[in-house]
Amino acid sequence: MNVSLTCSDLFFAWPDGDVLFDGLSFALGPVRSGLVGRNGAGKSTLLRLVAGRLTPQRGSIRVTGELGYLPQDLTLDTALRVDAALGIDGVRQAITAIEQGDASERNFARVGDDWDVEERAEALLGRLGLGAIGLDRHVGELSGGETILLGLAAELLRRPDVLLLDEPTNNLDLRARRHLYDAVDAFRGALLIVSHDRELLDRVDQIGDLRKGDLTWYGGNLTAYEQAVAVEQEAAERMLRTAESDVRKQKRDLIEARMKMDRRRAAGQRAFESGSVSKMAAGALKRSAQVSAGKHLDLHSGRLDAAQEALAEAEEKVHDDDHIRVDLPDTNVPAGRIVLRLEDHALPTGLRATVEIRGPERIALVGPNGAGKSTLLHAVTGEALPLVPYRLLPQRLDLLRDELSIVENLALLAPGADNNERRARLARFLFRGRAADQPVRTLSGGERFRATLAALLLAEPPPQLLMLDEPTNNLDLASVDQLRDALASYRGALLIASHDVPFLREIGITRWLAIEGDELAEIDAL
Incomplete structure (x- = not known):
C-alpha cells in the first residue's frame, strides 16, 4: 500500500502543560479512514496538526501530494462570491480577459491548465446538490448546510491526495448528508474523517480508535469495529x-x-x-x-x-465507556392520554402545523435545514401548549448556570429532593462523588450535554413530554450511546428534531413527521 500520510513520534501539549500526544505514530494509505474517540481525546486537534493549523513540539508529519482540510468550525466571509470561496475567481477573471483580447503572459500563467475550471466547478457543485446556487452569488445567501458543502467543494476542486474532514455532517439535513456520502464514496485518495455519524462511518475502510493518546486501527467500517x-x-x-x-x-x-x-x-x-x-x-x-x-x-x-x-x-x-442506567417511572404516560395538540397552528416561518401526540409516542421531526423544526419546538414551549409537564433540550446547551456545580443546578430544578437524593440521581448519569461538584463551565461538550439531560429528566415535576433539538450534534459515539441508554429508560412522550436517521431508528421512533414547504405531514419511516 502506498503511504499518503505519515505521522512519526508526535508530541503535543497545551500551554497549561496538559499532554495530549506523546510518541504518536501512524501511517495512512489511499483508503477511507474514520477516527473515533471520546470528546476531548484529541481527534480534531490531530487533524489540525496534520493540516498545519497547529505545530507539534516534537515529531514529524509528512503528506504525499496535495492536502485538503474541512474544519468543524468552518466560517466563510459572507461577502465572498461563490467562485472566490472556491478559489477560482482569479482563473475565471484571467479566462474572461483572454477571451476579450488581453492575451498577456500573466493571464495565461494564471490560467495554467485550468481552462475547464468553471465547468468542473459547476459539475462538482451539481454533484453536491448546489447546482442552483451559481458561481456569481454571495456566500451570505447560502444556508449553513450549503456553506459546509461549498467548503467541501472548494477542497475537492483542488484534487487533494489527502483529505481531512472534521465532523462534516454536523448541521447538514438529510438531503445534504446524502450528497456528502456520495462524495465520500467517490473519493479515491487518503480520506481521514472525524465523525459520530454512523451512516458515514459505515462507509469507511478502517476505523482508528483514539484513546489516551494512543491510536489503534481496526479493519472494516464502524459496525465491524464495534463488533471487534x-x-x-x-x-x-x-x-x-x-x-x-x-x-x-x-x-x-x-x-x-x-x-x-x-x-x-x-x-x-x-x-x-x-x-x-x-x-x-x-x-x-x-x-x-x-x-x-x-x-x-x-x-x-x-x-x-x-x-x-x-x-x-x-x-x-477495559474501556471506561460507562453506560447510563436509570429508572424514570414518574415520567410514565398512559397510552391514550393526549400530551400535545396543535390545530392549524401558525408559526413565524409560515408553517401551519396540525398534530396530536398521545401517550408514550416517540415522534421524529425531520425536514431540510431552515424548514422550521427548531422554530416549531420553541413555539410549542414558548406558548405552553403541552398538556403535561414538559422539557426542551435545545441545540445550544445553555440551560445550566455556568458558575454553579452540576448538583447545585439540579437543586434549582428539583428543590424537593435532599442533597443525598440529588447526588444519588446524578450518579446514575455517571456524575459520581466529586464529579457532581464540577462547575458547569469546566465540563467538556459531552459532559455538559449529559449534565443538561440529567437535569431535565430529574427535574420536578418529571417531564412527561421531552423535546430534543438535534441532540446528537457534536456528541462522540460514547455520548450518543449514553443518550440512547437514558432515552431507553424514559417512559414519556418524545418529540425529536434530528437528521440522524440511524439514531432515530435505534431509539424506537413510532411516528415520523416531515416539514414539507409550509405544512407538517406524516410520512413513512425513513
Whole structure:
C-alpha cells in the first residue's frame, strides 16, 4: 500500500502543560479512514496538526501530494462570491480577459491548465446538490448546510491526495448528508474523517480508535469495529476478573506466610524460655528461621507485586465507556392520554402545523435545514401548549448556570429532593462523588450535554413530554450511546428534531413527521 500520510513520534501539549500526544505514530494509505474517540481525546486537534493549523513540539508529519482540510468550525466571509470561496475567481477573471483580447503572459500563467475550471466547478457543485446556487452569488445567501458543502467543494476542486474532514455532517439535513456520502464514496485518495455519524462511518475502510493518546486501527467500517471491540472487551473483562482473583489470593498467601513466621518465632521463644534448647542452639535456630522466613516472604511479596502489575495492565485494557442506567417511572404516560395538540397552528416561518401526540409516542421531526423544526419546538414551549409537564433540550446547551456545580443546578430544578437524593440521581448519569461538584463551565461538550439531560429528566415535576433539538450534534459515539441508554429508560412522550436517521431508528421512533414547504405531514419511516 502506498503511504499518503505519515505521522512519526508526535508530541503535543497545551500551554497549561496538559499532554495530549506523546510518541504518536501512524501511517495512512489511499483508503477511507474514520477516527473515533471520546470528546476531548484529541481527534480534531490531530487533524489540525496534520493540516498545519497547529505545530507539534516534537515529531514529524509528512503528506504525499496535495492536502485538503474541512474544519468543524468552518466560517466563510459572507461577502465572498461563490467562485472566490472556491478559489477560482482569479482563473475565471484571467479566462474572461483572454477571451476579450488581453492575451498577456500573466493571464495565461494564471490560467495554467485550468481552462475547464468553471465547468468542473459547476459539475462538482451539481454533484453536491448546489447546482442552483451559481458561481456569481454571495456566500451570505447560502444556508449553513450549503456553506459546509461549498467548503467541501472548494477542497475537492483542488484534487487533494489527502483529505481531512472534521465532523462534516454536523448541521447538514438529510438531503445534504446524502450528497456528502456520495462524495465520500467517490473519493479515491487518503480520506481521514472525524465523525459520530454512523451512516458515514459505515462507509469507511478502517476505523482508528483514539484513546489516551494512543491510536489503534481496526479493519472494516464502524459496525465491524464495534463488533471487534466487543470481543476485545469481553476478553479484557475476563482477564480483569482473573487478575483481581489472583491479587486476592496472593494477599491471602502473604498474610498466611507472615502468620506462620510469627508462630515459628513464638514457638522458638517458648522453647528457649522453657530451657529445652540451649541459648546457642536457640540463636542458630532463630537465625535460620529468619533467613527462611525472609525468603518465603520475599517470594510471596514478589508474587503479589506481579499480580498487581497484571491487574493494572488488565484495568488499562477495559474501556471506561460507562453506560447510563436509570429508572424514570414518574415520567410514565398512559397510552391514550393526549400530551400535545396543535390545530392549524401558525408559526413565524409560515408553517401551519396540525398534530396530536398521545401517550408514550416517540415522534421524529425531520425536514431540510431552515424548514422550521427548531422554530416549531420553541413555539410549542414558548406558548405552553403541552398538556403535561414538559422539557426542551435545545441545540445550544445553555440551560445550566455556568458558575454553579452540576448538583447545585439540579437543586434549582428539583428543590424537593435532599442533597443525598440529588447526588444519588446524578450518579446514575455517571456524575459520581466529586464529579457532581464540577462547575458547569469546566465540563467538556459531552459532559455538559449529559449534565443538561440529567437535569431535565430529574427535574420536578418529571417531564412527561421531552423535546430534543438535534441532540446528537457534536456528541462522540460514547455520548450518543449514553443518550440512547437514558432515552431507553424514559417512559414519556418524545418529540425529536434530528437528521440522524440511524439514531432515530435505534431509539424506537413510532411516528415520523416531515416539514414539507409550509405544512407538517406524516410520512413513512425513513
